Each structure stands twice: as structure tokens, then as C-alpha cells.
Amino acid sequence: NDDGTLLVDSGRLDDVLAGRVEGITSKDVQRLFALTGESTNSGVSFLLGSSRTLPSSVPYEVDISRAAERAELTGATSLAASTVIDGSNDNAVLTVDSQQIEINLEHGTYSQAELVDLVASTINSQPDLLGRRATGILNGDGTFTLRSDSYGQTSELTLESGTLLASIGFSGGETDKGVDVAGRFLVNGVAEDASGSGRVLTGLSGNDHTADLQLLVTLSAGDITPDSEADLTVTQGIGSRLDSLLGKLLDVDNGQLGIVKRGFDARAESIQTTIDRQNETFDLQRDRLLRELISLESAISQIQNTSSLLGAQLASLPNPSQN
CATH class of the missing domain: 1.20.5 (Single alpha-helices involved in coiled-coils or other helix-helix interfaces)
Structure with a gap:
């Protein structure tokens, strides 16, 4: 307005937020208010940043040196076309993402695909896993692969012992561990380091431009090239700029x-x-x-004492008038 105040058309704003305005998407609204990022590679996506994450005057290059991986174990021999599960081959002790469990399969006769599904579902039904999960895969050659659903160093599988293992192609003692994503950012050709946790790549807190910048990297090992994998444009909306300003004021x-x-x-x-x-x-x-x-x-006390002494002496003198 002419008096310097900001007037908001609430009806128009509601239409924009509800997606009723042609040509304006939810991402446009997000860019208006928040810190956002646009990547040239669908396998590298912006998650979040902080007041220390700076908007990019030119796109930041995202250089991935290693894709995140999950723990995975594959049997040495193919599954039988039909497997009978009974008291002689129904149990196993294994570790999924650092949590040890013991499973006991339901007795019955199973095809290859049915046995794979039975093992995976029995594992995932264990209450001690607390959200940890594993996936069973029947490979083209008939071997069985057990894979942790998590990524990074927290992803871990160990087949410790049990009568079931031989029936699914294992001998016991097999173990595998996942790896975290690794990479860095390039800002005008200058490298800024990042740390990986699972599939999340985070700019180090001391970085000049990409501090606390977090990306989700879903690329596989085959997608990694010697060059940068993506260009990332970071924009700062009104709300993010206000938060940054308040942060600087209140620091x-x-x-x-x-x-x-x-x-x-x-x-x-x-x-x-x-x-x-x-x-x-x-x-x-x-x-x-x-x-x-x-x-x-x-x-004063001394003077008073002297005065008293003099008075006494004077009083003791003979009176001349009496002679």
C-alpha cells in the first residue's frame, strides 16, 4: 500500500496454495517461502538445509564417489524345485541390522518362490526387529538372496546357524554390511566436503556455502561416473530469508x-x-x-585529665589572702 504496509489477498493466496491457479505448482509456493533445491538428476534430490546453507548464485555440482549399498547375502546353491519344511530344517538364527532373531518356519511343502516369500515374511514378523526389514529375492538361476531394506553402515545381515540354512543354499557364518553414500560439493570449482549416512549426503557444518545441505542420493553403483552426477540450484524463499536474518540477529x-x-x-x-x-x-x-x-x-580526654590535675594542684596551694 501507499502507507508502506503489506496487504495480502487471502482468497488469491488460498487458490494458489490449493493448486487452483494455472501455471503455479506447489513447488513454486515452496520456493517462495522455504529453502529449496532443484537437481538435474532425479537420483539426487534436495532434502533440507539450515540458516547456514547459502543460496547458489550458480548451481552447486554434486560429485558422488560411492553409492549407498545394502547388506545382501546370496546362497551358494539353487533352491530345490520343491522343498519340504519339517522339524529337521525349520529354524535359523540370524542378525538383521544388528538385531539378532531366531525364526521357525511353518511346516509344509513349498515351491522356490513360496519358500523365498515364507523366509522373508517370517523374518519380518519378528517383533524384536522393531521396524527393521529384509527382502527375499528369487534369482534367475534359482538361488536365494536375502537383502536388508536399510542402507549404509547400519545395514547388516549375518546368517549364524540353524537347520534351515542348508535348504536355502547357505552353510552358516555368512555376513555382509552396507556402505554409506560418499561424495562432495563443488562451488565454482572449489570442493566442499560432505559426510554420508545411508543414502543421505550432508555438507559439513564448516562449509562456506553448503553447510548442513542434505541430499537424498538414490543412485546405484552403476550410475556413478568420473564427473559430477548432478547440478543443484539452491533458492531461499521469504520465510527462509527471514529465518536466516533472525538467526543472524539473535546469534x-x-x-x-x-x-x-x-x-x-x-x-x-x-x-x-x-x-x-x-x-x-x-x-x-x-x-x-x-x-x-x-x-x-x-x-580531649588528655586535656580533661590535665585540667583536672591542674585544678587539684591549684586548689592545694596556700591562699595568700589568709596570711
């Missing part, structure tokens, strides 16, 4: 309010120092006056 160490507070604290400390110094001076003056008062009282 205890370097924010404007922090500077003002430290100024007030220094001024208060200076005033307190002056007060303490004046109190010390007053104490010294009081002590000096007290000593002078004591000395004066002592002198």
Missing part, C-alpha cells in the same frame, strides 16, 4: 543483539567497577575519619 556470538548485549554487559561492568572503586575510597575515608575522631577524643 549469541556474532548476532547484532549479541553485540548490543555484550556492549550493555561491558557498560554495566564498567559502572560496577566505578561503584566498587568509589566504595573503596569511601571506606578508606571513613577509616581515616574514624582514626582522626579516636585521636581527637584521646586528645
Whole structure:
């Protein structure tokens, strides 16, 4: 408005947020208010950032050196066309993502596909897994693959022991562990390091431009090339800019309010120092006056004693008029 205030057309805004305005998508609205990122590779997507993540004047290059992997174990021999599960081959002890469990299969006769599904469903039904899951895969050559659903170093499979293992192509003791994604960012040709956790790549907190920038990398090992895998354009909306501004103002160490507070604290400390110094001076003056008062009282007492002594001596002298 002419008076400098901001007037919002709430009806128009509701239409935009509801997707009723042609040519404007939810991503456009997100870019208006939040910190967002657009990638040139669908296998590299923006997750989030912080007030320390800077918008890109030119796209950031995303250089992936290693794709995240899951723990995976494959049997050495093919499954039988039909397998009978009974008391002689129905149990196994295994570890899924650091959680040890023991499974017991339901007895019956199973085809290859049915046996794979039975093993996987029995594993995933164990309450001790608390959300951890594994997938069973029947390969083209008839072998059985057990794969953890999680990615990275937390992904782990170990087939420890049990009568079931031989029936699905294992001998016991097989183990595998996943790996985290690895990569870095390139900003105008300058590398900024990142750490990986599962499939999430995060810019280190000390980075100049990409601090706290988090990406979801769903690329496989075959997608990794010697060059950068994606260009990422980071934009900062109004809400994100306001959050960044408030963060800078309220920052205890370097924010404007922090500077003002430290100024007030220094001024208060200076005033307190002056007060303490004046109190010390007053104490010294009081002590000096007290000593002078004591000395004066002592002198007065001595004068009074001398006066009394003189009076007594004068009184003892003979009176000349009596002679």
C-alpha cells in the first residue's frame, strides 16, 4: 500500500496454495517461502538445509564417489524345485541390522518362490526387529538372496546357524554390511566436503556455502561416473530469508543483539567497577575519619585529665589572702 504496509489477498493466496491457479505448482509456493533445491538428476534430490546453507548464485555440482549399498547375502546353491519344511530344517538364527532373531518356519511343502516369500515374511514378523526389514529375492538361476531394506553402515545381515540354512543354499557364518553414500560439493570449482549416512549426503557444518545441505542420493553403483552426477540450484524463499536474518540477529556470538548485549554487559561492568572503586575510597575515608575522631577524643580526654590535675594542684596551694 501507499502507507508502506503489506496487504495480502487471502482468497488469491488460498487458490494458489490449493493448486487452483494455472501455471503455479506447489513447488513454486515452496520456493517462495522455504529453502529449496532443484537437481538435474532425479537420483539426487534436495532434502533440507539450515540458516547456514547459502543460496547458489550458480548451481552447486554434486560429485558422488560411492553409492549407498545394502547388506545382501546370496546362497551358494539353487533352491530345490520343491522343498519340504519339517522339524529337521525349520529354524535359523540370524542378525538383521544388528538385531539378532531366531525364526521357525511353518511346516509344509513349498515351491522356490513360496519358500523365498515364507523366509522373508517370517523374518519380518519378528517383533524384536522393531521396524527393521529384509527382502527375499528369487534369482534367475534359482538361488536365494536375502537383502536388508536399510542402507549404509547400519545395514547388516549375518546368517549364524540353524537347520534351515542348508535348504536355502547357505552353510552358516555368512555376513555382509552396507556402505554409506560418499561424495562432495563443488562451488565454482572449489570442493566442499560432505559426510554420508545411508543414502543421505550432508555438507559439513564448516562449509562456506553448503553447510548442513542434505541430499537424498538414490543412485546405484552403476550410475556413478568420473564427473559430477548432478547440478543443484539452491533458492531461499521469504520465510527462509527471514529465518536466516533472525538467526543472524539473535546469534549469541556474532548476532547484532549479541553485540548490543555484550556492549550493555561491558557498560554495566564498567559502572560496577566505578561503584566498587568509589566504595573503596569511601571506606578508606571513613577509616581515616574514624582514626582522626579516636585521636581527637584521646586528645580531649588528655586535656580533661590535665585540667583536672591542674585544678587539684591549684586548689592545694596556700591562699595568700589568709596570711
